Amino acid sequence: MKRRSFLKMAAGVLAAPQLVHAESERVLRFIPQSDLTALDPVWTSVYVTRNHGYLVFDTLYGQDSSFRVQPQMVEGAVTEPDGLIWRLTLRDGLLFHDDTPVLARDCVASIRRWAKRDAFGQTLMLATDELSAADDRTIVFRLKTPFPLLPDALGKMGINMLPIMPERLANTDPFKQVTEMVGSGPFRFLTDERLVGARVAYQRFDKYRPREQGTPDWTAGPKIAHFDKVVWNVIPDGATASAAMQKGEADWWEQPVFDLLPLMARSPDLTTSLVEVTGNIGLLRMNQLFPPFDNAAIRRALLGALDQAEFMAAVVGDDAKAWRGNVGVFAPDTPMASAAGLSALTGPRDASRARREIEKAGYRGEPVVIMTPSDYPRIDALANVAADLMRRCGLNVDLQATDWGSVIRRRTSKAPVSEGGWSVFITTFTGVDMSNPASHLALRGNGADSWFGWPVAPELERLRDQWLKASGPAEQKSIAAKIQAQAFIDVPFLPLGQFFQPTVQRKNLQGGLKGMTLFWNIRRV
Template identity: 55%
Template sequence: MHRRTLLTGAAAIGAAAIGAASSLPNVAIAQAPGSRVLKFIPQSDLAVLDPIVTTAYVTRHHAFMVYDTLYGIDADYAPQPQMAEGHTVEQDGKLVTITLRPGLLWHDGEAVRAKDCVASIRRWAARDGLGQVLMSLTDELSAPDDRSIVFRLKRPFPLLLDALAKPSTPVCFMMPERLANTDSATPLREVMGSGPYTFLANERVPGSRIVYERFDKYVPRPEGTASWTSGPKKVNFDRVEWHVIPDAATAANALQNGEMDWWEQPTADLQPVLRRNRNVLMEIPDPTGLMALCRFNQLHPPFDKPEVRRALLGAINQSDYMTAVIGTDRSLFRDGVGFFPPGTPMDSDAGMQALTSPRDMEKVKRELAAAGYGGEPITLIAASDFPSLSALAQVGNDMFKQAGMNVEFVSTDWGSVVQRRASKEPPSKGGWNVFFTFFAGIDMFNPAVHQSLRGTGQQAWFGWPTAPKLEELRSKWLEAPDLAAQQAVAREVQTQAFQDVPYLPLGQYFQATAYRRGITGVLKGMPLFWNLQRG
């Protein structure tokens, strides 16, 4: 696999700022100075506990606390052993044996065994695109003893370790065999991992609080440096509390007054206030940015017709979406963005005239009519308690209406959106036509991990597009012999995506995170709760 590089200039975005404290009013969420409790404001409530059945990032962040992975990625996006002690490759790449580190324990005190990992890999692979490719190339996946995981492959698969290490959802988290044997479409209700924290289910208050406690029997890797999801996971807090605070002003107050330690996604309008507070640090944790998109449900009219989806490409003004989310500072967003993150190896200008040509809403209306749209209602589900997604949905609602579409705007909480978007029922029976979301740029680096470009119908990500040409090109990319060949295929993929339109690309933005000056060791990437210290 060709190692991915950071976005050009992205690593330089965001830095700590100092200045005068804000005059916003106080809120009352007390925290004792020097406490070994970390208080965190997540992007949304944790609606789904099972990280295999959903791609919601809040569930992934939860899962990285309580579960562990065989491999993690470092700052160069290279796989590094995590639960694995190491691996061997034999028989010209067709026999791969992964050895577990000794002494790994589940939170109930039982030993982690290779058969647990085999069952976990199978459950994950049933839901993940790259996992499905891996299993299609696997003649046998077995656990001949308690510490050995053996892949016998039909042919060498250079991306095997990358598949096990990737942070894109769903992540290949390890679970006890008794849980991992659950059907991959059935959400687990029990949380049992081997990660650095245990989940305190009895303290969970839906819509308000999620609590974790340090797992005192967790043994970090003895060597290396913590980097993204790899290296030693050293826990310095006894307890982590997630406090769900949908109101942005209340969240800002709590952070500035020291009642909260870390706010995952401060809204654009309050970032200047936070930057002026000398006790708050702000930075861009993920240099790959966030790629915003509008997702269609292709099972039901009118978006089952590619002509309808293509017509709407002419209605997009990406800068409208980006300024609604992150403000007018152009260093914090990019427009003119296609299906791969700008500045990454698979990015190209193929087909980009669909987004960069002059906007003509009257032409869009004519094309929609020619495609057979006759004014039927479209159900747009929007997350009212998730500021960035709410902003995207508001702009999208206006875009659809300007294009002459009849919009039923359903505003609800993000947890309800996550649950409703999984429904394949018609909109009139609790389903949906369109929703807005984003993926981290790293999750869209190439066709192998780009879940929203999959076209496997009922097995695809929410929206369930059937796109045989995209699937054919994905297979071609996976077999490409070198970077130049991969880039050539990626151009074909983007060209075809502008024909099939599995979603509308809305631009890329860089979301700052904010935390108290006394917190150190914040890792790059996503919110990770090891390596952190106070003071």
């Protein structure tokens, strides 16, 4: 071998580790809460899809940590004095990932599709006489009645976000999934790199134009993508995910198992923090189309046996600072929270009395199918506590273990359990999604148009309409208290308590935003 050839080879060997290191510096390696089984953030209300949605899609408005909405894709808005006409103007130069311009007609089609699935969107469209595109950059709402919360509806943070997509995709039936991911957000979805159950990847969109004004805060303000690539590695097993963080094979573990947090805290390279500052609230949803939960008396009976401490201990263990009980239908410490009707949850817990009340209500031993995802530890833990509670109350429980993707597909079924339907599923909502009646999916009582479970609760709907027309915060809070009291009569869901889920990151990550799992503004230092 000639000396020159040898030196070239040696230089290549020496450069290789530096090249690999440089590549890893530009890639954010993330362990998500679960696999991304559904891509369409309109079709489903699960949080992993919401997180994916904010990577790929931009929104007309964003929401800051004071719960105020700020223009995002919108440059500005003007309204007529009577409040019946709103004109929203898009920022200039916005592009989709397929290099086509974002036009007002794309936004109109996206709004219409989203509004058929979202609680706040449904209400907005009931107040809308006409929604149109006046030109390429102007969206026009002509309203039947004033709707001052219009920007709040379009910019609300949380599940069932309003993703702006090309008109050809937005014309898809909202009850069918959009699977072609073309947005205008800061990252492009890499379809060819997706491995179901294992990996999801995103590439920074070089032609994305962040807002020039404002301060990054939750989903509001400029969205600056500092990483060239974001890779989600799905690791359901907590011990394996923990090892990946400690070995430097991952940068960010979204929802570490509480039992492993002390181990994470001992690592000099890792730090824990609270991103979802409004907490997570456990929610037990019952299918009200069929027995036994079509009977409100049976649903109410369960309230008397429900102990939120039991549910929270299953998730967080012995850490009393990581959870709170006495949680009603609105997130604690948010403006609409109150103690109205909470005696249903705070009195003595008595499963024997609940059993007697359930028998008196006419329970005939119908099977209660509880779906639980074995690949989603905290939901699985809550579901197992729910199964034990219902068995103690005399219900004929069939706890069926499956994966999270199957749960979110099956819960859309309106078939009876004998034909593959369901009776109960468990989920969690962030405090943002339980902060007011307008956007609270689980509080709707509009039957077939309600969220999965499909309750019919006309008094809840009447009070919600009153809340939307309230003259100010004081009146809103008063009506919200009545809504909570009524919810303990109708029981559209059972609140299971609130917990605060830390996240774990490498210490060399800085600039990450609070509120929810967001991938812009975070950078490696």
